[in-house]
Amino acid sequence: MRTQKRYVLSSGTQVRQEDFGLLFYTMRGPRLYFLPLKQWIDPSFFQGRHTLNQWMEEKKSDGLITSDQRKKIETCLEKLSDKGVILEC
Numbered sequence: 001m002r003t004q005k006r007y008v009l010s011s012g013t014q015v016r017q018e019d020f021g022l023l024f025y026t027m028r029g030p031r032l033y034f035l036p037l038k039q040w041i042d043p044s045f046f047q048g049r050h051t052l053n054q055w056m057e058e059k060k061s062d063g064l065i066t067s068d069q070r071k072k073i074e075t076c077l078e079k080l081s082d083k084g085v086i087l088e089c
Contacts, residue, residue, distance in 0.1 A: 004053060007081070009085070010084055028084070
């Protein structure tokens, strides 16, 4: 289950908060990726301390995350993982 995974940035990857969401820059390329989930995920999530479920439970106090939004988050994380931008830990 994707919501039980923890993620970290791959080597040579940086992430920063932008108005639209998160911008990932990886030295392999160079390539830019963005995660259009500005209100649900921030760069500190990619320190590998929390699973996605734990992160979203903490963030629920900031506003309810719908099942559609959860699926969008999971899909975006899976795509970044497939591209090697983030790693499961």
